Amino acid sequence: MAKVKLAESKINKIKEICANFGNLPGEAINVLHKVQGEFGYLPAEVQEVVAHELNVSVAHIYGIVTFYSFFTMLPKGEHPISVCTGTACYVRGAEKVLDEFKRELKIAVGETTADGKFSISCLRCVGACGLAPVVLIGEKVYGRVTPDGVKDILNEYRNA
Amino acid sequence: MINITIDNKPLQVEKGITILKAARAAGVEIPTLCYYELDGIILENRPGGCRICVVEVEGRRNLAPACATEVMEGMKINTHSLRVVNARRTVLEMILSDHPADCLICPKSGNCELQDLAQRLGVREIPYQGEQSTYRKDTSRAIIRDIDKCVMCRRCETVCNVWQTVGALSAVNRGFEAVVAPAFEQDLEKSPCTYCGQCIMACPVGALSEVDNTRQVITAISNPKKTVIVQTAPAVRVALGEEFGYEPGTIVTGKMAAALRKIGFDYVFDTDFAADLTIMEEGTELLTRISKFMAGDKNVKLPILTSCCPGWVNFFETNYPDMLDVPSTAKSPQQMFGAVAKNYWADKLGIKREDMVVVSIMPCVAKKFECSRDEFKENGNPDVDFALTTRELAELIRQFNIDFESLEEADFDKPLGESTGAAVIFGATGGVIEAATRTAYEIFTKKSLPKIDFEELRGLEGVRKATVDFDGTPIHIGIAHGLANARKLLDEVRTGKSNFHAIEVMACPGGCIGGAGQPFHHGDFSIIEKRFAAIYREDAGKAIRKSHENPFITALYKDWLVEPCGEISHHLLHTHYFDKSKHIEVEG
Numbered sequence: 001m002a003k004v005k006l007a008e009s010k011i012n013k014i015k016e017i018c019a020n021f022g023n024l025p026g027e028a029i030n031v032l033h034k035v036q037g038e039f040g041y042l043p044a045e046v047q048e049v050v051a052h053e054l055n056v057s058v059a060h061i062y063g064i065v066t067f068y069s070f071f072t073m074l075p076k077g078e079h080p081i082s083v084c085t086g087t088a089c090y091v092r093g094a095e096k097v098l099d100e101f102k103r104e105l106k107i108a109v110g111e112t113t114a115d116g117k118f119s120i121s122c123l124r125c126v127g128a129c130g131l132a133p134v135v136l137i138g139e140k141v142y143g144r145v146t147p148d149g150v151k152d153i154l155n156e157y158r159n160a
Numbered sequence: 161m162i163n164i165t166i167d168n169k170p171l172q173v174e175k176g177i178t179i180l181k182a183a184r185a186a187g188v189e190i191p192t193l194c195y196y197e198l199d200g201i202i203l204e205n206r207p208g209g210c211r212i213c214v215v216e217v218e219g220r221r222n223l224a225p226a227c228a229t230e231v232m233e234g235m236k237i238n239t240h241s242l243r244v245v246n247a248r249r250t251v252l253e254m255i256l257s258d259h260p261a262d263c264l265i266c267p268k269s270g271n272c273e274l275q276d277l278a279q280r281l282g283v284r285e286i287p288y289q290g291e292q293s294t295y296r297k298d299t300s301r302a303i304i305r306d307i308d309k310c311v312m313c314r315r316c317e318t319v320c321n322v323w324q325t326v327g328a329l330s331a332v333n334r335g336f337e338a339v340v341a342p343a344f345e346q347d348l349e350k351s352p353c354t355y356c357g358q359c360i361m362a363c364p365v366g367a368l369s370e371v372d373n374t375r376q377v378i379t380a381i382s383n384p385k386k387t388v389i390v391q392t393a394p395a396v397r398v399a400l401g402e403e404f405g406y407e408p409g410t411i412v413t414g415k416m417a418a419a420l421r422k423i424g425f426d427y428v429f430d431t432d433f434a435a436d437l438t439i440m441e442e443g444t445e446l447l448t449r450i451s452k453f454m455a456g457d458k459n460v461k462l463p464i465l466t467s468c469c470p471g472w473v474n475f476f477e478t479n480y481p482d483m484l485d486v487p488s489t490a491k492s493p494q495q496m497f498g499a500v501a502k503n504y505w506a507d508k509l510g511i512k513r514e515d516m517v518v519v520s521i522m523p524c525v526a527k528k529f530e531c532s533r534d535e536f537k538e539n540g541n542p543d544v545d546f547a548l549t550t551r552e553l554a555e556l557i558r559q560f561n562i563d564f565e566s567l568e569e570a571d572f573d574k575p576l577g578e579s580t581g582a583a584v585i586f587g588a589t590g591g592v593i594e595a596a597t598r599t600a601y602e603i604f605t606k607k608s609l610p611k612i613d614f615e616e617l618r619g620l621e622g623v624r625k626a627t628v629d630f631d632g633t634p635i636h637i638g639i640a641h642g643l644a645n646a647r648k649l650l651d652e653v654r655t656g657k658s659n660f661h662a663i664e665v666m667a668c669p670g671g672c673i674g675g676a677g678q679p680f681h682h683g684d685f686s687i688i689e690k691r692f693a694a695i696y697r698e699d700a701g702k703a704i705r706k707s708h709e710n711p712f713i714t715a716l717y718k719d720w721l722v723e724p725c726g727e728i729s730h731h732l733l734h735t736h737y738f739d740k741s742k743h744i745e746v747e748g
Contacts, residue, residue: 001481001739005747044344049744051343057327058343059351066332 004048018053025056041075077112077119079157082136086125089133100147164235179226194313195227200685201669205318211251215239257288268366271680300348302355302528307339310367316359324643328353352478356471356667357525357676370525373546380517381424388517390425391497395523395587395672396550398694402679403554404564409690414569419557430572432579434497435586439707442490443599444724463660466592468492470530471667481739489734494520498543499732520547523675549677578712581705588695589641589671590617593664598706605631638663
């Protein structure tokens, strides 16, 4: 018998989310979306509970989590940085901006800084191509970002 | 019906079928790779992903995958136009560019569908040289995952999830990183895998294969200090011939025994003997439970579930931990044989159990896992040392340069080689319960069976239900093959909706005859049907067809075991089950 351990409040929260979607296997993506919104990421134990509630295999849930780049199994930073690398942002220099964030924070894409403050991820198009290149920190949108401006943006949060 | 033409041939075909099926029905062979079908059990995998089966449909801009495109009125299809031939070749070359070219030492060589395609399409070089995807090799006690060879056809995923509802495998990650793997990409041993091995049967390439134990067996035979004993499962004798060019369904029992003796086993015995023994134990257990139940004993659980199939045992330990007291406690025939050999027979020979090596030839991959279970060992020494598949036996026969066809038929050695027709039918779905019924009927009613054949228990439908009249007492029997079907019956039991007295479950299609250790059938269900018929032919040809009439079984009880379900049996022939499920618990 293998044990999956999780705090009671978390188990109950996941159960509630699954129940809101009728515990339907076809709602797995929506459920995971909500659960990640709740916890910030989707660790193995959380996926186990979701699989159990939706009556599907854990392998299936893990398949979904690893297929969609939106889902993550690593905890995000307090201020998650998302650099848009969609076509418009890319041609306007998103990669250089991304490199600057990586250099400044000394972490790779998908990682979180040791102090848990920042994490970097990439996304494809936020629908604000006119502002390219675009960076999101949390819910806040920064447009026409240049590598030189990266430090200033980070400082807004470093001292916060 | 609608009108189409395939390769300029006008045809009338059923509406709604695929181009692939229409072509095959018309005798036009379109090559496939990811497509997999076992029509006898309604299993189909058609992700339309590999693009090998593309055909040209007049008026369409793009080539269409034949396996996933439905026919339409007036469709003009060209299966081998110049454009198709070129595209198909390019597709194959690209698949091969990310496939290791180690065919010389690949376990699937000679049975590989990718290798066959490369031959058929005449590929002599791979023009695309680029990065190859690599992945760690995962070796469990029964199954090896060598994902470098995976072509992402996802047949294994379909079999594991749809036919077996095991859910050990899923496609994970994306793009170049995509693989088929257990949850969190852990090893199979940490997944709910039952080791049924149907994924190996479905795999077109060498990405999934069984653990090969032939070298260890040869080493044991080479050691003069070891007495090496072999036992052969019922289903092996109706399939082994296929490896040597015989028609499926040819019975090769005598040649198999002769070959095993030539290889150098000291005693050539038969798992069928242990199958008869299983019936004595399991049949007695069934009758005891039914009698107590009818007498109103509330502690008795019905139905009783058969426990011969190791894939099935693994399945209920993982999925039905609340029902561990429902299955029969009788060990499987393989393990009963091992226990008798290493205790009774070793004693008779005057040798220590450590100096005896018991090898079994099984149609099964899960038997490799079963014989490695700790509860089947004494001071670390297993009752069965090595379980080889039918395919591994064929490999041994070839290695020893034995001309199978010219072999004189031979008999098994006595006493552990004698068996009845009831034992043989263990190899087919419904067989175990029919064998048990033959014996239980006579013990229960104290009358001779009017008819030995229980036609109502036979067949290849996934779930079967029958009622057998025990001289006025109706006995309700359920039968399932395939774990998805077993799940249906088990869920009925769990919710109290079941009125069965006994349920037989086999994990593989058709029972052991369709086991994952058998010669590859590549989705041709007629092969399983022919093996199925052969099992009952072998039974019909036996002089004795009821387990309790096997004189060597009677002698074994007289000489050693005393009585079925007695003290020695309890100790050596019965087992218990473990909760292997995952429990979600509150932290702290």
